Amino acid sequence: MNNYELMVIFTPVLSEEDFKSAQKKYQDLIKENGGDTVASNPWGLKSLAYPIDKKTTGIYWILEFTGPATINEKLKIQFLRDEQIMRHMITKLDKYAVEYNHIKRNGGFPVHKAVEA
Amino acid sequence: MAKNEIKYLTAIKQEKPKKKFCRFKKYGIKYVDYKDIEFLKKFVNEQGKMLPRRLSGNSLKYQRKVADAVKKARQMSLLPYVTDLFK
Numbered sequence: 443m444n445n446y447e448l449m450v451i452f453t454p455v456l457s458e459e460d461f462k463s464a465q466k467k468y469q470d471l472i473k474e475n476g477g478d479t480v481a482s483n484p485w486g487l488k489s490l491a492y493p494i495d496k497k498t499t500g501i502y503w504i505l506e507f508t509g510p511a512t513i514n515e516k517l518k519i520q521f522l523r524d525e526q527i528m529r530h531m532i533t534k535l536d537k538y539a540v541e542y543n544h545i546k547r548n549g550g551f552p553v554h555k556a557v558e559a
Numbered sequence: 560m561a562k563n564e565i566k567y568l569t570a571i572k573q574e575k576p577k578k579k580f581c582r583f584k585k586y587g588i589k590y591v592d593y594k595d596i597e598f599l600k601k602f603v604n605e606q607g608k609m610l611p612r613r614l615s616g617n618s619l620k621y622q623r624k625v626a627d628a629v630k631k632a633r634q635m636s637l638l639p640y641v642t643d644l645f646k
Contacts, residue, residue, distance in 0.1 A: 538589035
């Protein structure tokens with residue numbers, strides 16, 4: 443059971459409930475394939491650093507989940523098939539990354555990027 | 560004073576360059592998050608290009624992690640590939 447982090451950029455034209463239903467769809471997909479979601483963090487509409495498919499804004503969504511290694515291939519097929527998704531990226535999290543995300547979620551670092559008191 | 564009159568072959572370094580240190584070792588940071596743009600901007604120059612180790616002062620292990628994070632941020636268009644004066 444590895445830890446993964448998924449970042450997805452949806453087309454900006456997506457409505458709010460479509461966005462929610464897409465999130466739910468993929469979280470259920472992960473559950474079906476024997477994984478479970480640790481945290482979901484939708485950033486919402488954000489301007490892109492460079493235009494993708496002629497669009498300069500996108501809806502970001504970050505999902506941290508755990509699952510067997512075989513889960514990513516299935517997810518990738520779904521992402522490529524879904525035309526609402528402009529870009530996606532799944533990164534493997536090592537133990538420092540998991541710890542970092544955990545701290546970031548509950549309370550954050552005592553002093554940002556400085557010597558921990 | 561007398562010292563200035565002496566012409567040196569190479570210019571004397573006026574101020575001693577401050578000792579560079581690897582901020583990851585010093586502050587005990589273990590993971591470079593590709594989503595943390597403010598932190599990554601410290602390792603990227605105005606054109607959006609990555610700073611070399613001699614300027615960023617990182618040790619090899621963490622410079623690679625920073626490079627990996629910057630490339631991921633660029634892929635997800637959080638950081639531009641090339642731009643001008645975006646800082």
